[in-house]
Amino acid sequence: KAGVTQTPRYLIKTRGQQVTLSCSPISGHRSVSWYQQTPGQGLQFLFEYFSETQRNKGNFPGRFSGRQFSNSRSEMNVSTLELGDSALYLCASTQTGDYEQYFGPGTRLTVT
């Protein structure tokens, strides 16, 4: 089985712009979670989607949003980018009924 894929792998944006990141889960996995990883804050939970519904959300401002499509692929969007949004954004997928979360390689976002 192919693993979790994320596109793009690297992105450079300017303050004030918006960005959309994409995640394709492992085939058959219906749950997708997003995490932000920074040197200062570590790995922090953003939100989780299952069957096109957001089931849980972390403590991030409303500028961070996401959605999931009927094929379980997910996107996250960050609007009005700030310098502090520079991070590695990771997506993880889980099979229904399992605990194990499998991570993709991440999208490295740099905001200048």
Place this chain on the structure above:
Amino acid sequence: QQQVKQSPQSLIIQKGGISIINCAYENTAFDYFPWYQQFPGKGPALLIAIRPDVSEKKEGRFTISFNKSAKQFSLHIMDSQPGDSATYFCAANLFSYNTDKLIFGTGTRLQVFP
């Protein structure tokens, strides 16, 4: 209450030695404790995991020891190899609002020298 405290921040071990990384938590609602290994430029990879009803789990050179009463768990890497050099994260799963959420420790950077 939702934190997972991980130590040490960094660890330097000679090849063949035992690497030990510790984590502690407060929230007794956590129901699953995985360890992840992350190499530079890669996403975290699930290494080994344990449920709170088990005190120890071993997979090859990797062992999790779990102390429910002390609310602590640790990762032991036996016969550490240079290829084990990576950052290790402990995590705890919190089930709420009908979904699972991983709370991660701050990470331990392990360097194994030949």
